[in-house]
Amino acid sequence: MPAAAKPKDITPVMFLPPPLAFGFAHLPMLGWLAAAAVPVVIHLLSRRRYREVSWAAMEYLLAAVRRHKRRMLFEQWLLLAVRTAIIILIVLAAAEPYRRRTALIFAPGENTQRVLVFDGSYSMAYRPAEQSRFDRAKELARQIVENSPQGDAFTLLLMSSPPRAIVAAPTVERAEMLREIESLALPQSVADLPAALTLLEKHLSQARRENPRLARQQVFFLTDLQRITWEPQLAGAALTAFRRRSAAVAERAALVVLDVGQPAAPNLAVAALRAFDLPALQDRQIHFETLLRNFGGQAKSNQPVELLVDGRKVEQKLIDVPPGPETAVDFTYRFIAPGDHAVEIHAPGDALEVDNRRWRIVPVRAALRVLCIDGRPSGGGIQGTADYVSLALAPQPSGVPAPVKVEAAPESALLERELSHYDCVFLCNVAQFTDHEARLLDAYLQAGGNLVILPGDQLKPDRYNRVLGAPQAGKASVEGRWSMVENPRRPTTNDQRPTNPERIRLLPARIDKLVPRDRYRLDPRGYRHPLLSAFRDHGEKALLTTPLFEYFKLDVPKDSSARVALAAAGGDPLIVEETIHRGRVVLLAIPIDEPGTPLPRWPSFLPLIQEILAFCVAGEAEQHNLRVGQPLVVRLPEATVGLDAELQTPDGRLIALTPETSSSAAAWRFTETWQSGIYELRFSDPARGRRLYAVNVNPAEGNLAAVSPDRLRNDVWPGVACTIQTTWQDLDRPGATPSWAAPTGLQVELLYGVLCLLFFETLLAWRFGHHPT
């Protein structure tokens, strides 16, 4: 989305710098300034058109001419100047001048503020013929601006998600407004009607307060009345607030809905593109599933569906897509080279091209690197948690290339190793952490790393909760998730007990004491969680046979974003995962190396650990796939000095990004992801390679079904006065559209000037003898 989409205040034609600057409401009127030449032309013509007389007293006439020639010339020019000035002042007054002081606009006296609200959902890109719905909306907006009476002011809002004010301050400058309308780009997002009403109410009240001369207000919704926009799924207090706000807006302004949609609008959308077998490894086949949704009433046969990898078409299928439910189409692809790869599905052939494509970025690795922090190194053999985990992650015999490279290390490695080199860190039976270690882990998560916490007999729940930061009821969300890490060094207390540094929370659940030893049963919760999806196909009892005798009780707050993947039969969480910062944290409640825990020796242990790793690393891939409007943030764990980044947008623009740096991290941020497609980030250091990001539209927007006018009046806006029409006509002033607005202060001053000059001209003409004898 271009920078012009930011809310801004149109700058009028400025003739002087503020505070004396002024502009004209009707600039074309200034063309009449050419009429200022009329007195001069008349003067010259009068000298060409004269009468002739024979004259006897010529001697005295010539003497008078000789003596008063210079005076008469001066008088003539003075009169010409005054008459020319009269015409100039009249033209300037007719052009409706207004003063402008900084951001304030002094609009003409009591006029109408017309707020143009463009539907910013991508369904407006529907192009049944030459003209898209958005083009039609622009055409109507132009008509409104061009045909509104002089002195009316305009405001331009874009109903996107979130809604934006393109022209926030009411302006009377039509030319600038028309340019803004012309340059307005469709953001390809969804339209948030409730938020748009909130923004609209704010601007209406602000305009009324700052421009009391705008006595009337009128709001034009230029929309296709798409059902998903105009029937927001609200309930309870949200629905009440929505209706109250709608009524408040209607009370302030006349609402006009200009429908630019078509009654029957079939559409085929690529609703989803999923990748399986993640993380993607070099030379490993990846399975893709794409879902097509036919929103029309008729089936589409032989619909081509193309698979493109890095912009190159690699496969095409012809399928039949019946209306209604989604139709799945499968592809497989083997990536040869490591790095980020752009996968695209294209199903062409309808009037809404935006949702005919869907992208996905697949980061392909040669191998995964895992660091196992062993809280109790065994010194040989397979005895501790780290040993079991290392074996489960890389069960291949030594010498065989493994897709996962595991490094087991003692706790001191947390401080010694560069964590950013690892895709995942397993914390195996670590008793406790220092503040510094917690900060390192926090920075690691911010940079997109993943943590798996495996408890053991050494684990001290209170230390974990305090240092790593356990969630509390009502404060479950991660504070400053997308912000830079702030790690002020707090003074330690006298007893030197470790404390949790501010804003650090690494645990998805609060760790409580061990439950009494007993025989417990597992509840896989229907294998709904992706972490367990691999077990789904192995029968209902794939995990149920795993013996469980004790576990740490985990406390997950109700409003937490943490999800429970596996639970005990009684409901106690056993595996909890949460996305914290930009990484995933998986917390197991089952102590693995307890003597009485048979889990490491059970067949399901190996796939469980590998699925946990796959789930964690797959989260990294999700960071490369965004929705339209979602900020694109890239973090590197170390403070990077002098490293610049350049972002190439889908439309080919290159945008230089400035990093936000702190002592421990650097971030590059781009918020204007209003266009779907591939965004490519390139660092100034070629060693860091390039990063790809896919931005996709919301597939629900592909349903072009519209809300009917009756339904809009009765269900969406019950009791709210509004006019629904497909063409614009000035309803604000029925029957009479005055050509001239009430004069502004500056207009009045100019007209007074005209009066003064007229009087002065009469006086001069009389004084100079220019009056009938």
Next chain:
Amino acid sequence: MLPAARYLDPQLLAALHGLPLRARLIVEGYVSGVHRSPFHGFSIEFAEHREYTPGDDLRYLDWKVFGRTDKFYLKQFEEETNLVCYLLLDVSESMTYRNPAARLSKLEYAQSAAAALAYLILHQQDSAGLVAFDDEIRKLVRPSGNPSHLNELFHAMEHSPGGRKTAMGPIFHDLAERFKKRGIVIVLSDLFDDVDGLTAGLKHFRHRRHEVILMHVLDPAELDFPFQRTTLFRGLERHPEALVEPRALRKAYLAEFNAYLRRLKTACRRHRMDYVLLRTDQSLEVVLSTYLASRTRQFAPP
């Protein structure tokens, strides 16, 4: 229209009838009439003595009686002579001007005035002559008191060639030398000439003891300059043309013209000449009657 009818407007003549045209100065004549002799103290016929009273003209004191009686007596003579009137009519090109609103050109107006005066003079048994001139004498009719002389005057007025530039100074000098008998010289002209040369010529008449009456014939447009639109003024008598904005120039023109009139009037007053302004839009009857009435009052016996 016959010449007599053209110039002798019955109304005009009725108004003038009975009004004695008396010369301010008594001129000598060979026909006894109603006029006082200009040679009172020196004429043959002594009338009587009258005792001096303050205010009497000292020129008529009888110094011999004073020597004898030591008292002041005035000598009074009673002698009437015939009047000779010379009508000098300007027929130059500038006299042909007539503004569209006027009924008569300056020349036609002057001819009417001259005809009326001639009729009146001849009707009271006096003599009248005519000189038509521009830059030279175009017509000269010697004075005569014969009533039939009137037709000759009319004919000369109407058929005087002219239309050239005015040059009055040399002509007046020439005529002053030609007019042997003292009389009244009436000049009918727009006097658009060099004021100094004109004045010098008129002074010559005065030097020859003629009474001079300047009848200044002007078109009202020349006096008021009523033009509004841009006008190209084409100069008569070979003056250059000028394109002017009349409304802007009116004041300046009138200032120039009035200055010229003031110089003319001052010269007349200085040399004891009568100045009569004749506007061609004014009734000639009224103007002449008013002037002659004022002369009558001026020369009435005490």
